[in-house]
Amino acid sequence: MTDITISRRAALMGAGAIVAWASSPARALLAEADPQALPARIEAIVQRMTLEEKAGQLQLNAAAWSGGIATGLNPPSNGPSFEGQVADAVAGKLTGVFNGNGAEMARRMQDAVMRQSRLKIPLIFAADVIHGHRTIFPVPVAEAASFDPDLAMRTARMAAYEAAAAGIDWTFFPMVDIARDQRWGRTMEGAGEDPLLGQLFAAARVKGFQGRTLADADAVMACVKHFAAYGAAESGLDYNSVDLSERTLREVYLPPYKAGFDAGAMSGMASFNEINGIPSHGNPWLLRKVLRDEWRFPGFIVGDYTGDEEMIAAGFAKDGKDAARIALLAGVDMSMQSNLYAQHLPALVREGAVPQAVLDESVRRVLAVKHQLGLFDDPFRRIDTKRETARSRTKPALALSREAAQKAMVLLKNDGDLLPLAPSRRIALIGPFASGQHDLNGPWVVYGDNNQAIDLATGVKAAGARNVSVTPGSGVEEPLAGGIDAAVAAARAADVVVLAIGESETMSGEAQSRTAITVPAPQMALAEAVAATGKPIVVLLKNGRGLALEGAVKDAPAILVTWFLGSETGHAIADVLFGKVGPSGRLPLSFPHESGQEPYYYAHKATGRPAPDGPRQPYKAQWRTSPNAALYPFGHGLTYGKVSYAAPVVPATLPWDGRIEVAATVTNSGTRPCEELVQLYIRDRVASITRPVREMKAFRKVALAPGKSERVAFTLTREQLQFLGKDLQPTVEPGTFDVWIAPSAQADGVHGTFDLVRLGVRSGRS
Incomplete structure (x- = not known):
């Protein structure tokens, strides 16, 4: 899908912009260094920058020239006019803008920076391309209902193809928050309630947007958000507090973020919520220990819209200056919309409240990503008004x-x-x-x-x-x-x-x-x-x-x-x-x-008094007017066929370092063809940490003609049975496991049991 006929110069206003970029200090410094030594090349630019220019590289604002829809999506602000914003960019006070009015706007801003700014560091243009640019695809949770990560990769690739043609380098997507409380409105932006499904769709969407390499003219950098656990907001109330055990955070909520970062996303976004009393925008354990030290994330973290400033109202920061200090030290590399970084970071460094080394490291990350996006090679690579029209709604x-x-x-x-x-x-x-x-x-x-x-x-x-x-x-x-x-x-x-x-x-x-x-x-x-x-x-x-x-x-x-x-x-x-x-x-x-x-989700715990199947019994885990079950559970969906499950094959034992194949025969006895989603669930019956009643471990789509059957098999290994032990480290214990091959998280389908064994021991705990 890459446009191989792109002419870089076609995007420029004229020869003046070409000459300005070719002779810019930033490009010259990059050219002087070893092309393979990216840190050294970036360092050469950082050493030339003033504190104010460094702070500017960490400040992202909403575009002053934007469409009506974009204006309505975020709280109003008294920002500058378009001319004023261009002047700020030329003065080095902005790293870029988001949700702007297409390629023409981007061209004008980038041209001014390339002609007039001191170092001529290219702007980055971002946008909320959540489920399409001009061509709109189903909302993300609907797309997740396909249980088809390849489809999500293809729609993300197409969205990037359109958006990149409009001058967009960076999208604030995918949102990978697990949503287990349907009162939360942002459920529609993610992949639902299940960590496995969330991981698969997070990775697929990142790969789709970013394509083969970030430097391609049809690649758009992904941003994994909202880090972290935004979907666990109390009572499903947006922007509300989150109170979670570290175990639940790591087992349920963090895996999709890691999957997105592991897939190559070079940016992430801090979440509006606090976790256990600490706002995410001011949480060094989350942004430095987990993200940097444990996961080795090399990209940058952007704050959400005025998220750093909102620590003041939350009672975590004294004022804007304090909020800027807390956020940068915590690990938020770039501030969005509040202007707190541009306003306060230079003074904070001069006063010694923020080490210059911390500021410089964030600047390096931002410049390195701009380099990966190809902006230092050609600041106009994604800016072409003719291409914008040609790629729209094809x-x-x-x-x-x-x-x-x-x-x-x-x-x-x-x-x-x-x-x-x-x-x-x-x-x-x-x-x-x-x-x-x-x-x-x-x-x-x-x-x-x-x-x-x-x-x-x-x-x-x-x-x-x-x-x-x-x-x-x-x-x-x-x-x-x-x-x-x-x-x-x-x-x-x-x-x-x-x-x-x-x-x-x-x-x-x-x-x-x-x-x-x-x-x-x-x-x-x-x-x-x-x-x-x-x-x-x-x-x-x-x-x-x-x-x-x-x-x-x-x-x-x-x-x-x-x-x-x-x-x-x-x-x-x-x-x-x-x-x-x-x-x-x-x-x-x-x-x-x-x-x-609500919150309700299929992978809940049994409790010590589980509600039984059949007639209601007193003093059990149930509501007075509803069972402890869903009306329509996770994984449920009918076809125009008539599908049944039979002939389970579940070996009695899973060797510690081995694998087993579990299988069932799925039959369409109807008169119409159908596509069945066959799902694999397990339950660890006895463990040192109580486990959910079911956990999805795999799924497979099967096309069934009328009257036809297919044997569907899944492979299970010990690694798929792991959970976090008492020390919060991955562990697995010998014992008995239930396994279901079924059409939903509540359906019986076919059921069997097996024992995970080690050294000849068939049950018990290690």
Whole structure:
């Protein structure tokens, strides 16, 4: 996908900019040093810099020239005009900007810096490219429902291809926070509740954005965020405190970050939350001991939007100067938006409050990454207005968006095989999301446009349905005058109702925590009224989190989770509704029975009084009105086939240094082909540290033609059974393990047991 016809000079305003860069002190210093000795080359530049220029290299701000969407995504600030921001960049007060207005803006800023600044250190341009640039893909949690990391790599690669053409060097993605409380609005940005799935998608997205090498003109540097454990915010409240044991932090929340860094991400972002009383922006244990000393991370850490300054309100820093000192010493290399580093670091160094060596080390990291991005070789390598247009919303990009949307949808329920529908049936599209260019792309889209996305009604009609009525029935969070009466009339005149309900874009995402994760009351009233007509109902859920389904929605014969699917929403939904493709997605998070179960996740502990299967018993770990289980568990999802599991093969023992193969036969006895997600779970029955009731260890997708079977096998080794022992070091103990090959975290599938043995001992603990 690399554009091999790029002309570097085509991006420049004229010969003056070329000459300015060619003769710049920074480029000259790089050229003088051994090309293989990157530290020495960077050091030569650092030694030339003033304290103010060094502080400027650690200051990143929102672009003064940005689009309306970008402006609305972050809290307002009284920043400079575009001309003022250019002047700051020329004066060495900025390392770069984010969420700017495309290649033309980047060209003007970079040209000014290359012509007029003292050292001519290139700017870096960043953006929130979360699930697409101009072509929008499903929100990340929806994409995770595909259980297809390769798909995530491909959508990230395409997003980078588009974004790099617009002058973007760096994206603030992937978000890899484990989300086990569905009240948290930012669930939609990650991969759900499971650490293994989180690790696989973190690595895939990093590799997709960064491509073969960061210096390629279609590569965009990834930023692993939010470090760390932001998804564990108390009560699912955004920006709230996190209180975790180090064991849970290391076993559940940290692995996806490490996977992203191990995949090559050269930047990370500190999280807004505190952990055990210490804000992440001021946590040297997290940012230095774990990240630098243990993981050997070589890149740089950027603060989140005014995250360093927010330590003042949190009661951790006295004032802005104190916050800047704390953040840099803790390991935040770059400050975002607060301007605290530019304002205070020079004085802090002169006063001895911050060692110059600490400042210089952060500057080296930033310059080294700019070098890896190829910016010292060509500051304009990603800035080309013609290429920006040519790469935007291409046919391959839109085809990939449609494929990703198809694979993201999850069929929760299909009583009586109501789906797929025949296009010849009389269909009543009802609900606030039945039609219209709104709420299609989803939250956290900076450059996409809902007006370019395909809505449901358009997609259904394009698929060949001719007898289709469209009735909103209600607003998202407010009733419509006469809406229910019109919807009931439409339902009565139809053979089947397709009820498009759920959350709007503004109900999910950052700062959109919910206390009740239910379908809003006006839409529930609509659903109840339509259900009373007795017509069969297919519910299409629009959501960015797991929902607690109630009443007529819960009781509908068919429920399809459609999330926020992006540019090709309507076409993709119609493909699944009418059976052009079968549903293949699975839930990457649990749907609870009630909101009050949150936080809920499948890999919970049994407790000393586990709730039994069967009739309710008193004094057990259960709620008064709900079981200690999900309504729809992690991994759940139906197909248009009829899949069964049989013939388990589980050897009796796993040798300490050996391996075993566990297997099951999966059969599609239905009349339609399907793609089944076969999942492997284990449980360590007795251990020195209590273990979850189940942990996913592997999964595999299997295509099954009607009437066909396939034997699906997984290999297990001792390493896959490890956990953190009493000393917080990886360990594994001999003993008995349960193993399931199943279609979800709560399904039985097929079950067996094996013993991990060492020196002939079949059970017990080491």
